Amino acid sequence: MKIALIGVGNAGGKIADELFRYQNESGRDLCRAVMAVNTAGTDLAKLDTIPEEDRLLLGQTNGQVKGHGVGADPDLGATVIEEDLHEVERALSEVPIYDVDAFIVVAGLGGGTGSGGAPVLGEMLNETYEEPVFGLGVLPSTEEGGRPSYNAARAFPSFVEATENLIVFDNDAWRGNADSIGGGYERTNREIAKRIETLLSAGNVGEEVSENAMDASDVRRTLATGGISTIAYAETGIDRSTFESRSFLNRFRKNGTQEDSDKAKKISGLVRQAVQSRLTLPVNVESAERSLIVIAGPPEEFSRKGLESARRWVEDQTNSMEVLAGDAPIPSADTVSAVVILSNVTDVDRVDELQSQALDARDSISEQKSDRESEIEDLITDDNDEISPV
Template identity: 70%
Template sequence: MKLALFGFGNAGGKIVDELLYHQAERDGDFVRSALAINSARTDLAKLDYVPPEQQLLLGQTHERVKGQGVGADPKLGAEVTRQDLHEVERALDEVPLYDVDAFLVLAGLGGGTGSGGAPVLSEALSEKFDEPVYGLGVLPSEEEGGRAAFNAARSFQSFVEATDNVLLFDNDAWRGSEDTVGGGYERTNRELATRLGSLFAAGNVGDVVAENAMDASDVRRTLATGGVSTIAYAETDLSPSTVRSKGLLSRFRKNGTGEDVDPAQKVSGLVRQAIQSRLTCPADVSSVERSLIVISGPPEEFSRKGLERSRHWVEEQTDSMDVLAGDNPQPDADALSAVVVLSNPTTVRRVDEMQGRAVEAKDDMAQQRADREDAISDLITDDAGELDPI
């Protein structure tokens, strides 16, 4: 599937940066265009793989922004995006729309620029183009505080309404207890890029054609439910016979047991492992409407029987017959991987928790504002109220 990427804000831009690196490392071609959009000049300067000509600074003429960011204010982020939307549309002139299957707008939902601007851009893209517009929304961790939860809960509603589907990524589910702030985000961005790359690379025609071919229409159908989606992923070493045929004897000696596992068992076990491991955002699998399974790796590792077993098992877990499954041949891959898209789950505990915390934060902020106004009034007036201002 060929994508035009729009990384909005600090988190969105960094994920696009990581996706471009991921694609270059694997000699892929699913990213046809990439644009990093931000209201803070310093955040754009941190990007390594998005070239300067594909970076857009919003709010340069806005009296409150001037290229210095929106201060975690999503209303201001939405405002400067609307003001400079013509600049984004001008950048679209460079996008090879004839070779794009979908748009993907990526943003962290707890800040200001991405949480405010991503829904605005998504709505504009949906109105102007026939291709589907997907979102990638990063939920803030609890460590980021009530303000971030408040921003995210409000942005989440707008983002889902403005897109065909929002892929969710939960920072709390992925950051380790020993991670530094910067190191944690770098690691989670790599994990996310691996999952997105495995999904969207499927169906792009290479030297080897899949026996059970996936294409862009399969991804579109799975994500056409609306709402949100979460992604499962797992990978395993290649079978010793495949390793020997590829000439990777050092890898075989290190990881191989000398015995091949039944391919059907290996594929079906990998899919189960993916879904039973961490999802990009934890969700009740039984509430999922549609699913998509993609097995990637050397073709000799594939198994039609294993794929069918996997499909039937996912049908049982989701209580839905709407499950697509297929192969993505990668002859030079050094592992076998499975990515599973779980589309439109209706029970997502993390979203419920975020919304509850956002309501509490809203009440707290209102009370703090009222208390502060009273304190300021007490400060600038005398106790007896005998003095009049000039």
């Protein structure tokens, strides 16, 4: 699947940067265009992989922003992005749309530019282009405080409405206890990149023909449900026989019945491990409307029987017959990975928790503002209000 990737805000830019880096390292060619959009020049300067000419600084003429960010204010973020949409449209005019299957807009939802600007950008893309617009939204961890939760709860419905499907990554489920803030985000960004790249790699890897063909239309169909989605992932090393089969003498050696059976069990087990492990967003799997399975790795490791067994198992787990499955051959890979996207999930406790945290944060912010105004009034006036201001 060929995409135009747009990172919005600080977190969105860093994730897009990592996705682009991971693509380059893996030798894949998924991003036909990549762009980082921000209102803070310092954030854009910290990116490593996205070319400087593809980093777009907005808000330079806005009197409140002037290229220094929106101060975690999503309303201001939305305003600035909307004011400078013509800059984004001008940059997108260079994108080879004829070779793009979809847009992916990435944003962290706890700040200001991403949470406010990503929905605005998603709406513009939907109105301008025929290609589907998918979102990748990152929920803040509880440790980040009440304000990010409040911003995320406000941005969440807007981002869902502005995209054909919103893939969600929950920092609360992924930050380790031993992680520093910076180190934790770097690790989770890598995990996001691994999952997205593997999902989109089906039908895109070199000239190797997939035995169980899958293309961009399968991904688009799975995500064309609206709502939100979560991704499952697992990987394992390849068998010794796969290394041996790469040699000239063993290249045409056929596997025996037992080896075929073992590979089927391995593929089926890998998919089960993925779904039963940590999802990008914890959900009740039974609430998924559609699912898609991609097995990526050396084609010698693939098993049609294993893939079919895995597909039937996911159908049972989701109570849905809308499950597609295919493989993405990567001849030089030293691992086999399984990625499963569960689309339009509706039973998500984390969203309810986020909304509850946001309500508490809103009340606390309102109360603090009222108290602060009273304290300022007490500070600047005398006790008996006997002094007349100038």
